[in-house]
Amino acid sequence: MLKKPFLGAAYYPEAWDECEIAHDIGQMKQAGITCVRVAEFAWLSMEPERGKFEFEWLHRVIDTLGENGISVILGTPTAAPPIWLIREHPDVSVLRENGIRPSHGGRRHCCSNNLHYIEASERIVEAMGREFGRDPNVVAFQLDNEIYTLDKGCMCDDCMERFHRTLEKKYGSIEELNRRWDLNTWSQGYGSFDEVPAPVIGWHTNPHLAYEWITCQQEGNMEFIWRQAEILRNYTEVPLGTDMVPMGGLDYEKTTEPLDIVMFNHYHVPENFGEAVMWFDFVRTLKDKPFVITETATTWNGTTVFAQYMIPEGFCRVNSWLPIALGGEGNMYWLWRQHWGGQELLHGSVVSPAGRPAHVFGEIRQTASELKKAAEICNATKIDTSVAMHFTTASWNLFLQHPLLDGFAYVPELARIHKAITKTGLRPDVIGAEHSLDEYRLIFSPFVMTLENGKLAERISAWVKDGGIWVAGPATDIRNDIGAQYTDRALGMIEGLLGVKLDYTLPIDGTVLRFAWKDGRELKCEKWVECYSGAGEALASVVGGHSAVVGKSVIRKVSCGKGTVILCGTIMPEKDLYQLVDIAVKTAGIHPYAIEGDLQVIPRKGEKAECLMLVETGNAPAGVQLDEDMTDLITGQKIAAGRWPVEPYGIHILTRMG
Numbered sequence: 001m002l003k004k005p006f007l008g009a010a011y012y013p014e015a016w017d018e019c020e021i022a023h024d025i026g027q028m029k030q031a032g033i034t035c036v037r038v039a040e041f042a043w044l045s046m047e048p049e050r051g052k053f054e055f056e057w058l059h060r061v062i063d064t065l066g067e068n069g070i071s072v073i074l075g076t077p078t079a080a081p082p083i084w085l086i087r088e089h090p091d092v093s094v095l096r097e098n099g100i101r102p103s104h105g106g107r108r109h110c111c112s113n114n115l116h117y118i119e120a121s122e123r124i125v126e127a128m129g130r131e132f133g134r135d136p137n138v139v140a141f142q143l144d145n146e147i148y149t150l151d152k153g154c155m156c157d158d159c160m161e162r163f164h165r166t167l168e169k170k171y172g173s174i175e176e177l178n179r180r181w182d183l184n185t186w187s188q189g190y191g192s193f194d195e196v197p198a199p200v201i202g203w204h205t206n207p208h209l210a211y212e213w214i215t216c217q218q219e220g221n222m223e224f225i226w227r228q229a230e231i232l233r234n235y236t237e238v239p240l241g242t243d244m245v246p247m248g249g250l251d252y253e254k255t256t257e258p259l260d261i262v263m264f265n266h267y268h269v270p271e272n273f274g275e276a277v278m279w280f281d282f283v284r285t286l287k288d289k290p291f292v293i294t295e296t297a298t299t300w301n302g303t304t305v306f307a308q309y310m311i312p313e314g315f316c317r318v319n320s321w322l323p324i325a326l327g328g329e330g331n332m333y334w335l336w337r338q339h340w341g342g343q344e345l346l347h348g349s350v351v352s353p354a355g356r357p358a359h360v361f362g363e364i365r366q367t368a369s370e371l372k373k374a375a376e377i378c379n380a381t382k383i384d385t386s387v388a389m390h391f392t393t394a395s396w397n398l399f400l401q402h403p404l405l406d407g408f409a410y411v412p413e414l415a416r417i418h419k420a421i422t423k424t425g426l427r428p429d430v431i432g433a434e435h436s437l438d439e440y441r442l443i444f445s446p447f448v449m450t451l452e453n454g455k456l457a458e459r460i461s462a463w464v465k466d467g468g469i470w471v472a473g474p475a476t477d478i479r480n481d482i483g484a485q486y487t488d489r490a491l492g493m494i495e496g497l498l499g500v501k502l503d504y505t506l507p508i509d510g511t512v513l514r515f516a517w518k519d520g521r522e523l524k525c526e527k528w529v530e531c532y533s534g535a536g537e538a539l540a541s542v543v544g545g546h547s548a549v550v551g552k553s554v555i556r557k558v559s560c561g562k563g564t565v566i567l568c569g570t571i572m573p574e575k576d577l578y579q580l581v582d583i584a585v586k587t588a589g590i591h592p593y594a595i596e597g598d599l600q601v602i603p604r605k606g607e608k609a610e611c612l613m614l615v616e617t618g619n620a621p622a623g624v625q626l627d628e629d630m631t632d633l634i635t636g637q638k639i640a641a642g643r644w645p646v647e648p649y650g651i652h653i654l655t656r657m658g
Contacts, residue, residue, distance in 0.1 A: 005324045005371045005378050007364065008035035008073070008332035009350055010295065013061045014045040015339065020355075021061060024337060025068050027351055031361060032368020036065060037294060037332060039128075040075025040145050041107060044082040047124055055131045066137030073294070073332075074138045076128060076228055078121040079145035080107045089116035094154035097200045106343075108146060112224035113158040125228045126235075133235030140239045142294065143228045146265060148248030152210075153217035155198040164193045166216045180482065181208040207402040208482045214249060214397055222255050229259060243294040246279050246411070249400050251393040252286055253432040262286045265295035265334070269308055270315055273617050275411065277600060278418040280326040282391055282430035284383065290329035296320075298333045298360050299348030306346055312619055314649035316360040320367045321651050324374075325602050325613040327383050333364075370634055374653055377611050377633060381604035385427045386441040386590065389418055392433040392456075395449040398483045404475060405507065405527050410447060413571070417446050420577035424585060425592030427602055437463040442588040444471045446568070450492070452481035457493040464497075465561030469588040471580070473568040474528055478505070498558045498565055500534035504549055513545035515554060515570075523576055525554060530569030532556045539566070539583065555580070557587075597622030599646055612654040614646055622646040630654040 009028070013021055028036070039046065039058060047053055062072050085092055086104045093101040094111045102109045110117050132138050153159065171177040174192055183189040188206065190196050199210040229240045239260035244250060246266055256262050264283045268276035283291045298316055300308035320331045338349035350364060351357050371378075391414055399410040421428050421444065428444070429435075433453040437443065437460065451457035457477075464470050477492045479485060489495050490502035506513070506529045515523040523540045531542065531549050536558030542549045556567045564587055568580060585592060593601045598618030604611050611633070616622045623645045630639045633653040646652065 004290070004329040005375060006034045006330045007032055007320065007368045007371065008037065008330055009033055009336035010040070010332065010334045011036040011038050011336045012041070012339075013038065014042045014057070016337070018057070018060070021064055023355055024351075025065060025070065027355065027357070028070060028336065029068060031350060031357075031364050032372075033070065033336070033350070034368075035071045035073060035139070035330065035332065036336065037073045037075055037142060038062070039077055040142060041077055041080040043077035043080055043124060046077065046128070047082065048084075050084060050088070050120075051123070053127050053131075055127075058132075062132070062135060062137050071139045072135075072137050073140045073142050074128065074132055075142040076121075076125050076144055078124065078143075078224075078228070079110075079147070081110050081117065081120065085117070085120050089114075091156060091158075092117040092120075095156040095159075097152050097155055097198070108150070111154040111156055111158060112147070112220040113154070113162050114156065115158065118224065118227070121224070122227060122231060126231050129232045129235030133232065133238075138236075138238060140241065140261060140292075141232055141236065142263060143225050143232075143240060143242040143259075146243060146245045147221045147225060148245055148250050149214060149217045149221065150248065152199060152213065155200065159217070159220070160198065162220060163198070163213060163216045164196060166219070167196060167212060168193045170212075180484065181206060182484065208484065210401040211397060211483055214400070215251075218249065218251055222251065225255065226258055241292070244283075246275070249393065249397040252283070253393065253434050256286050260287075261289065262291035263294040264291060266293065267295075267297050267301045267308075268319075269300075270311060270619060272415075273319075274419045274598075275415040276319075277322065277326070277422065277617060278391075278415045278430055280323050280328065281389075281418070281428060282432075284327035285429045285431050285435055290327055291323070292330040292332065293323045293328055294332050295334040296331065297348045298350055298358055298364065302346035302348065303344050304346060312649075314363070314619070317363040317367050318615060318617065318649045318651060320364070321370070322600070322615050322617065324371065324378060325600070325615050325651070329378075331367075370651070374633060377604075377609055377653060377655070380609040381606040381611060383427060383429070384603045384605040384610075385429055386439065386588075387421070387426050388429040388431045388435075388437075388440045388443045389414070389421060390433070390443065390445040390448050391430050392448055392453055394433065394453045394481070395447055398449045398479065399447070402483060408527075413447060416574075417444065417577060419598075420574060420581055422600060423595070423598065424578060424581045425595045425601055426581075426585070426590070427600075437468065440468065442469045442471070442584055442590060444584070445476050446471075446474060448472075448476040449483065450479045450481055451477045452492060461493065461497055464563040464565060467562040469564050469566070469584060471566045471568060471584050474530060474570055494565075494567070495534075498535055498560055498567075500532050500536060500556060500558060500567065502530055502569075503533055503552060504531040505529070506531065506549070513549065514543050515540060516543045517579065523554070523570075524573050525570040526572065528569075528571050529554055530567075532567055532569060536565075536567075557583075594625035595623065597646075599624060610655075614650065614652045614654065616646050616648060616650045619648045621648060622650070626654070629657045631657050 178189040199205045241261035241263040243263040340353035531552035538553035540555035554569045599622040600615040602613040
């Protein structure tokens with residue numbers, strides 16, 4: 001079985017002569033690779049003709065890997081349908097909004113709602129389940145590959161039928177849909193559900209139509225994955241997952257709910273590594289078990305051109321270690337051996353097409369050795385935190401359809417706030433709308449455009465009244481479940497809960513209004529301002545500019561039952577974000593680690609062990625204040641209490657001495 005935590009890689013033996021396998025495996029062992037993903041695009045090699053299966057080659061590969069102590073995550077190949085299927089049923093390919101279907105030769109270019117594609121996919125998945133479901137060296141199944149909605153998805157007849165029936169089920173009558181979408185404006189109203197179009201190229205597409213369309217497309221993708229899981233459960237007991245990506249508004253909570261393991265792919269680089277930190281803090285919370293990074297680059301991303309550039313020494317190691325420190329159980333590279341031809345022949349790898357080790361081979365070997373040394377403490381502990389930050393799929397998709405501000409991007413803005421939280425010495429969970437709130441003392445909810453997401457509003461209200469500290473905003477609770485504004489109030493539930501009033505929402509460019517914290521220090525507000533009045537205490541206000549808004553608060557603190565709500569009505573630069581986080585932390589009575597620099601502080605606890613993991617992610621000197629003497633598990637170094645410096649891209653696992 002799989003030794004955890006582990007390093008792995010994607011391996012494509014179907015692209016190589018079998019005589020190469022022994023050499024590849026020998027190098028894998030040198031690198032410390034203990035798991036590989038295979039077969040995720042090998043549909044044609046396994047089913048060269050409809051119903052004719054050829055698995056002997058794959059058995060030989062899996063058996064040889066197993067004999068050498070390397071486990072296998074087996075991928076279902078449904079992201080890359082073979083040419084015979086496209087020839088039989090051209091409608092398997094997606095129909096883009098321009099009326100063109102992509103030609104054969106790509107991947108993930110098929111319609112998840114097409115019955116011909118579904119039938120063929122289910123047949124190959126069932127055949128693989130029968131053939132490999134009990135194979136002792138197959139430790140997990142990966143379902144499909146990076147399924148998400150590209151652009152606006154598919155607009156074929158199957159997708160249109162699904163869309164119309166989904167709308168009918170949700171709204172009940174076309175009159176109700178017309179009312180809720182405000183379709184009397186511009187004479188947009190429809191006479192039946194079958195008249196509702198896809199959001200094709202046009203001027204001013206209705207945002208509610210666009211939102212319902214994209215979420216319907218995502219539902220089709222999720223059901224496509226779930227069907228595969230249902231089939232495989234008849235043949236195997238190993239964990240099932242699907243490798244997800246940080247794009248496209250995918251509902252990660254819903255996608256993974258019926259699956260067993262969270263798999264995640266990312267290709268972050270030093271310049272946006274902070275986003276990777278946030279994603280790891282998020283995928284950790286999707287299941288009560290460790291996640292696996294199923295794809296990341298050893299060096300750079302690439303196709304027929306280099307899409308990224310050479311990374312600093314140490315980044316491959318820190319990129320491999322960070323997901324493990326933040327709750328993962330494996331990190332897998334894409335790919336093991338660089339493709340010698342095709343669309344991705346310049347993508348970085350562990351070894352070249354000629355089988356020569358990449359320049360980061362030493363970092364990979366070092367990481368594998370360190371993971372082996374840290375295995376016991378990693379397996380015995382979990383992240384210990386009482387702080388969370390919301391990241392909701394509904395808000396992400398709403399912002400994709402109407403971003404409020406030109407150039408606004410939901411994920412990077414969340415990552416900016418997440419970074420401010422971590423640079424205060426905190427380790428936040430990043431949670432979705434369905435996640436329990438009970439274990440947290442402090443929750444940040446920025447840009448949660450709608451709280452009409454399941455029972456999120458009701459659960460937050462109860463949690464706050466029971467003593468929680470909630471930092472809400474900016475742009476939180478401003479829309480209903482489809483992104484429409486309220487007509488009898490400005491905020492969905494916050495005004496009634498707190499006795500406050502959102503008087504104005506203002507787009508700003510920094511030239512009209514001036515703002516200050518209550519102690520008189522200047523507050524920099526950017527792009528978006530919400531002006532409040534009513535209950536509570538003003539923490540920051542408008543102090544100059546338009547007379548109608550001078551004196552209005554933009555940050556407000558309000559007691560609610562046993563808890564407190566801090567309303568943040570503006571986008572702020574880093575310095576002011578730190579001030580906001582500091583106020584929240586002190587209100588919650590939390591005592592974070594005192595740190596310097598981009599240091600990820602990761603407290604972990606278990607029944608019989610605990611440790612403090614430190615990972616420097618900015619490639620610059622950092623530091624932490626330690627309250628007691630500790631020992632570095634990786635180096636064996638004894639560390640005295642007090643300020644301890646951490647080197648660029650440093651990785652340390654500290655345990656109590658004695």
